[in-house]
Amino acid sequence: MAIAVAADCLSFATTAAGRSSATATTDRLGYSASSTIPVAATSSSHAPPTRAPSARQQRSQRRLTSDMISFRTVEIPVTATDDLSTTVVPAGGRRHSNPNRFRSAYKIEAAAAPSPPATSAGTPGAYATASLLGGGATVTNPRSIAFPGHSRSRSGGSFGRLPSTGGTGGGLERKFSSTSNTSSMAGALRDQLSIAAPANGGILDATAKPATVWSIFVQTVMRHTDAIALSGHGHNEPEVKYTWVEYYEHVHTVAKVLAHLQFASGEGAVICAKSSPELYFLNLAVLSVGGVVSHIRPSWTTDELVDHIFVNTNARILIIDELHDNFVEALRRAKTQFRAIIVLRQDPMDLIIALDNPMTVINMEDLYTLANNVNEVAIDLLNDRAATQACCLMSFGYDEHGHVRGISLSHDNVMFTASSVASSFGPLSSVDRMVGYIPLYHVAAQILEIYMPMVSALSVICAPSYNTPVVKVITRKKPTIFFATPDTWARFSVQVYKAKSDVNSILYRWAKTRATNNSKKLLFGQDSHRSLGYMIAKKLVLNNIKKRIGLESCHACYSVLAPLDFELEKLFKTIDIPIYQVFGCAETTGFAAINYPHAWEFGSSGRALKGTIITCDEVTQEVLLCGRNVFSGYVQNGQTAPSMPRDRWFRFRQRGFLTPNGFLKINDPQDFVVLSTGDWIPVKPYEEALEATEPELDRAVLVGEGRSFLSVLLFMKVNPLTSARASSKTGSSNSAALSEDALHIGKMIRSPATTVAEAIKCQAWAVHFDKVLEALPEKCGLSGFHIRKWILMADAFTVESGEIDPDTGEVKRKVVDGKYQSLLDSLYT
Numbered sequence: 001m002a003i004a005v006a007a008d009c010l011s012f013a014t015t016a017a018g019r020s021s022a023t024a025t026t027d028r029l030g031y032s033a034s035s036t037i038p039v040a041a042t043s044s045s046h047a048p049p050t051r052a053p054s055a056r057q058q059r060s061q062r063r064l065t066s067d068m069i070s071f072r073t074v075e076i077p078v079t080a081t082d083d084l085s086t087t088v089v090p091a092g093g094r095r096h097s098n099p100n101r102f103r104s105a106y107k108i109e110a111a112a113a114p115s116p117p118a119t120s121a122g123t124p125g126a127y128a129t130a131s132l133l134g135g136g137a138t139v140t141n142p143r144s145i146a147f148p149g150h151s152r153s154r155s156g157g158s159f160g161r162l163p164s165t166g167g168t169g170g171g172l173e174r175k176f177s178s179t180s181n182t183s184s185m186a187g188a189l190r191d192q193l194s195i196a197a198p199a200n201g202g203i204l205d206a207t208a209k210p211a212t213v214w215s216i217f218v219q220t221v222m223r224h225t226d227a228i229a230l231s232g233h234g235h236n237e238p239e240v241k242y243t244w245v246e247y248y249e250h251v252h253t254v255a256k257v258l259a260h261l262q263f264a265s266g267e268g269a270v271i272c273a274k275s276s277p278e279l280y281f282l283n284l285a286v287l288s289v290g291g292v293v294s295h296i297r298p299s300w301t302t303d304e305l306v307d308h309i310f311v312n313t314n315a316r317i318l319i320i321d322e323l324h325d326n327f328v329e330a331l332r333r334a335k336t337q338f339r340a341i342i343v344l345r346q347d348p349m350d351l352i353i354a355l356d357n358p359m360t361v362i363n364m365e366d367l368y369t370l371a372n373n374v375n376e377v378a379i380d381l382l383n384d385r386a387a388t389q390a391c392c393l394m395s396f397g398y399d400e401h402g403h404v405r406g407i408s409l410s411h412d413n414v415m416f417t418a419s420s421v422a423s424s425f426g427p428l429s430s431v432d433r434m435v436g437y438i439p440l441y442h443v444a445a446q447i448l449e450i451y452m453p454m455v456s457a458l459s460v461i462c463a464p465s466y467n468t469p470v471v472k473v474i475t476r477k478k479p480t481i482f483f484a485t486p487d488t489w490a491r492f493s494v495q496v497y498k499a500k501s502d503v504n505s506i507l508y509r510w511a512k513t514r515a516t517n518n519s520k521k522l523l524f525g526q527d528s529h530r531s532l533g534y535m536i537a538k539k540l541v542l543n544n545i546k547k548r549i550g551l552e553s554c555h556a557c558y559s560v561l562a563p564l565d566f567e568l569e570k571l572f573k574t575i576d577i578p579i580y581q582v583f584g585c586a587e588t589t590g591f592a593a594i595n596y597p598h599a600w601e602f603g604s605s606g607r608a609l610k611g612t613i614i615t616c617d618e619v620t621q622e623v624l625l626c627g628r629n630v631f632s633g634y635v636q637n638g639q640t641a642p643s644m645p646r647d648r649w650f651r652f653r654q655r656g657f658l659t660p661n662g663f664l665k666i667n668d669p670q671d672f673v674v675l676s677t678g679d680w681i682p683v684k685p686y687e688e689a690l691e692a693t694e695p696e697l698d699r700a701v702l703v704g705e706g707r708s709f710l711s712v713l714l715f716m717k718v719n720p721l722t723s724a725r726a727s728s729k730t731g732s733s734n735s736a737a738l739s740e741d742a743l744h745i746g747k748m749i750r751s752p753a754t755t756v757a758e759a760i761k762c763q764a765w766a767v768h769f770d771k772v773l774e775a776l777p778e779k780c781g782l783s784g785f786h787i788r789k790w791i792l793m794a795d796a797f798t799v800e801s802g803e804i805d806p807d808t809g810e811v812k813r814k815v816v817d818g819k820y821q822s823l824l825d826s827l828y829t
Helices: 055-063 169-175 185-193 213-223 244-260 277-288 302-313 325-333 348-355 364-371 379-383 411-425 443-456 470-477 486-501 505-521 532-548 566-574 684-693 720-730 740-748 756-761 763-780 813-819 821-827
Strands: 021-024 074-077 228-233 239-243 268-272 292-295 315-320 340-343 391-398 404-410 433-436 459-462 481-484 556-559 579-583 613-616 622-626 633-636 650-658 664-669 672-674 680-682 697-703 710-716 787-792
Touching: 213 244, 213 277, 213 411, 213 443, 228 244, 228 277, 239 244, 244 277, 244 364, 268 277, 268 302, 277 292, 277 315, 277 443, 277 459, 292 302, 302 315, 302 325, 302 391, 302 404, 302 633, 315 325, 325 348, 340 348, 391 411, 391 443, 391 680, 404 411, 411 443, 433 443, 433 470, 433 481, 443 459, 470 486, 481 486, 486 532, 486 566, 505 532, 505 566, 566 579, 613 650, 664 672, 664 813, 680 684, 684 697, 684 710, 684 763, 697 813, 740 763, 756 787, 763 787, 787 821, 813 821
Parallel strands: 228 459, 268 292, 268 315, 292 391, 315 340, 433 459, 481 556, 556 579, 710 787
Antiparallel strands: 021 074, 228 239, 391 404, 404 633, 613 622, 622 650, 650 664, 672 680, 697 710
């Protein structure tokens, strides 16, 4: 018996009695049909009226015809229990029983903060106890959801291409028109909006009690219906703006397709894509049905993707901007069956041909077309059972030994942090706007660009970073609040110097003094009065400079992900742009300490995030954190880390101290180097690999804290007797003779050098160390981060010279950065 399938997308056939199977063929658009995806079946009596093909459909048909390429046929087993004609009806007899009503968050009793541990603990860290992949409701018999018994929507074109209306009424009715006798999702939303609070509600407080991401999002939609939530460019399209209710509509549409694809609660979506409205829709749609989102960087190797990321996230959906060889190979070797691969910035046919594998590959246009032919899904029914402590976000990085690990964050982690950050940065409202451009594989970027706007209703401008410099986007869009990494602030400084050169030098020196003094007045809110001199300087000089770099409308600017260089901080303060530093890591949901207007201290990481506690171990000087922003646990090899120690404090492997005013200062980073791009790089894999494989080296010290790339300081082995004799005579060991191991390698590379001083000047050693660094990535096993430069040091690090800790024997990296700053600067200029 043959069954016709909606939208001419797929076709099914059933074999003779006694053996049931289904055959999936290639759709008219040329995309391979997945063997696990049911589609909405309609009879001829329910077919939509015949109409001329749209321009988009004509373009799609021109893209591929049947005589251009052939596809294999895939056999899909169908069990006798699968009913292709029934529809799941929620309890109560109604298909949608007010599906958009806000479900109140679970009430919990706030526990008293634990006392800081009296002595140092030997454990590497403490973790908040939570269920990682638990919570949420699985879709019962999703095949039956995909085959409704009533007629489909009459919407003609692609949902994603309908023009923005800026309101709720007509747009909702046009996009969600249906002949079904049951109430539609849009109708339920309109009922709620009629009694919703006006769009002036300010920041939602998610710190009082735990809440899921979806519940906060629905509240914001109801409070700020017509305010602009997102704006950005689609692929090869002009800028489009979306109100909060339109944001909701798109998320709901994508969620329908995910449910249709049998994407269930607890399953993961791995995302490698840049900021765009479509990415926001997909991100929230995954969470709305109880899934786990994991944004990753594109440089992960195939082995890391297959053996760690796909396994630990239970990945079933892959969302990518464009084709990368490592992803293609990872999909071929994947141990789990992906339900779909969604391509945002590239023709899906390229990926289908490259895979040569029967996988479902679609773009957003196809996704919206498919959404018109599937049944409505009550998202709240899927999301109701989602526990606030269930994992919703997973970030991946390396531990201190270079092993890949996942960091699990719960709904409560995310929304508590977003709400606390918004209240600290505030007051924020729907009239504020920010530019979203920071790579979303950083947890802090996700909090700032996706989740903080949910509680504050500010508008996010998705910067088309794939083809437009950020500085140009900022100058054009004029954000009211701006976040940037030190690397981006360094690029902005170039524009500042250009703008300064056009101002009279005497006038500029006078204006920068007024700006600096005004910034000091605002410390702790001591004096909000602005002097006449400052107002004149602002009018004549400062505003013009800020206008040149697009920040004249900003009421606050922040440096995130990495420590900001002091000189950059001073520079921007002289043009009346104080930059407030924040501190955090993935384990603290991106934020742990914050500087902000009226509460900042120069050179510090800030005070503890609102509702959290920071202290320092008196023995080890390690930073200790406690609060609802602390992550749920590490995930490695599909297993979670053991439950947290009794003291309930997360032990952060950075040494620091608290100032008398309660501001945190990191004085000795350990285990990791934090680049100006916000990437955390473990030092041991690089240093141990160099020392183990290069017999001529006595020590290797990785550097690059707060800088744009990694470098290394190399120390050659020397003869201990000649080294001591040389040091006693000259106070330096650079004239010490090389050791036997070093001389042996020197002969192999044909170097005549016999002392450290000669090796420093020897071209043969320079070529040798270049080759060593080129081969290093294969030895240390870390992907994406290469050591680009090296320096052969003349003198060894010792306890007496201050670079070595006398208690632990470890390198004092902060001391090294300060003592050899001019030498390190020469590597980065």
